[in-house]
Amino acid sequence: MGVFSGPITLTKFYVRGAPPRGFKQKYLDRIRLRAFRPLRADEEAGERFGWCVAGSILDLDLSDEKVFFGSYLLLGLRQDRWKLPSTLLQAQYAEACQAALSKSGREKLTKAEKDVIKGTVVGQLKRKVLPSMRMVDLCWDLDSRVAYFWSQSPSMHERLDALFGTTFDLELDVASPYVVAAESGLAARKLEALPGLEPTLFHTR
Amino acid sequence: MDRYEHSEKTRFLGAEFLTWLWFKIELFEGHLALSERRAADGWMDTSLMLGSPDNPRERVTLRGQQPSASAEAASALRQGKVPMKAALRLSLGVQEYAFSFDAKTFAVSGVKLPAVLGEESDEPVYERLRLIEQLDQILTELYTEFLNLRVAPEWERTLAPAMRAWVRGKLTLTQRQYAGLVQRTSKGKRK
Numbered sequence: 259m260g261v262f263s264g265p266i267t268l269t270k271f272y273v274r275g276a277p278p279r280g281f282k283q284k285y286l287d288r289i290r291l292r293a294f295r296p297l298r299a300d301e302e303a304g305e306r307f308g309w310c311v312a313g314s315i316l317d318l319d320l321s322d323e324k325v326f327f328g329s330y331l332l333l334g335l336r337q338d339r340w341k342l343p344s345t346l347l348q349a350q351y352a353e354a355c356q357a358a359l360s361k362s363g364r365e366k367l368t369k370a371e372k373d374v375i376k377g378t379v380v381g382q383l384k385r386k387v388l389p390s391m392r393m394v395d396l397c398w399d400l401d402s403r404v405a406y407f408w409s410q411s412p413s414m415h416e417r418l419d420a421l422f423g424t425t426f427d428l429e430l431d432v433a434s435p436y437v438v439a440a441e442s443g444l445a446a447r448k449l450e451a452l453p454g455l456e457p458t459l460f461h462t463r
Numbered sequence: 464m465d466r467y468e469h470s471e472k473t474r475f476l477g478a479e480f481l482t483w484l485w486f487k488i489e490l491f492e493g494h495l496a497l498s499e500r501r502a503a504d505g506w507m508d509t510s511l512m513l514g515s516p517d518n519p520r521e522r523v524t525l526r527g528q529q530p531s532a533s534a535e536a537a538s539a540l541r542q543g544k545v546p547m548k549a550a551l552r553l554s555l556g557v558q559e560y561a562f563s564f565d566a567k568t569f570a571v572s573g574v575k576l577p578a579v580l581g582e583e584s585d586e587p588v589y590e591r592l593r594l595i596e597q598l599d600q601i602l603t604e605l606y607t608e609f610l611n612l613r614v615a616p617e618w619e620r621t622l623a624p625a626m627r628a629w630v631r632g633k634l635t636l637t638q639r640q641y642a643g644l645v646q647r648t649s650k651g652k653r654k
Contacts, residue, residue, distance in 0.1 A: 261592070268571055434568065442606065452614065
């Protein structure tokens, strides 16, 4: 699902603040610093997220022409996660524990020993499977301060919030009835009245 | 109170906006006046979810040709349920949008954009973004009209009673009376 093609499911955000002067190169440098780095089997990290080229999950070459489109800044937020088959993991873990018990001649393994075995089994499985990958596109209109994100998942919103904040030093406000009202140019006194309203009951006389 | 607190306190406005839009579509038979003498045709489409504001688990989802015109929809409204999510169609001239609108988050999903490409753009991505922004702009304009009415005394005095009558199956407000309300309440925009 993305900015260039495919189904459109959007969450709208408003960017608090404006880019600084001469932002292009500064932003490119900071985007590249937070470009996605693939997970490795020998790492402990269970997941990782970072920027990629919008619409191209494998393209991590974040160049000017792939990021800036007129007044739009386009990026993909890529998230990789290890999703190991749990039945296989449990079976191989149980097998490895049994082998360790037989070798040691003891009746029980310590917690530390079990943790080491688990880590080894997980590492071996990671070498046999690929992490699950997903990517969500972001389109930021630098003139209007509106950003569209191609996902309604709260967990992806959290990742976006964190990554956007550290990349651009700006905060995002997710659209809600109040936020849209505040950003729509509604007169100040009308906006101030909104939190004082009570819900209308339409089914009573 | 900060923006987050204001947002949580006023979530109900999304469902009220969707209820008002549904009412307006029926009052004007789909003809929706916008700013700068533009107008869109709008209609409730093939799915509608109504829920109880007090109990999130109590909801009814209706699907079909015109679920908004069904007896089940009318009954749900009379029981105090409000529209939480609705499939809508909006057309601006030859450009037609279809999408699902979530009242709580103002998010749109399943958006089908008009197929017509603008002449001024030779890059499909710019045209796609322009069309998305146009849809967003139409929704914002409609929401602004609703908000101007919502905070005005005319809401409790005239419009809410008319919407209650509509829930009971009667249209007691004329298009002209409604237009008068909009004119009186639409002044006042932040610069």
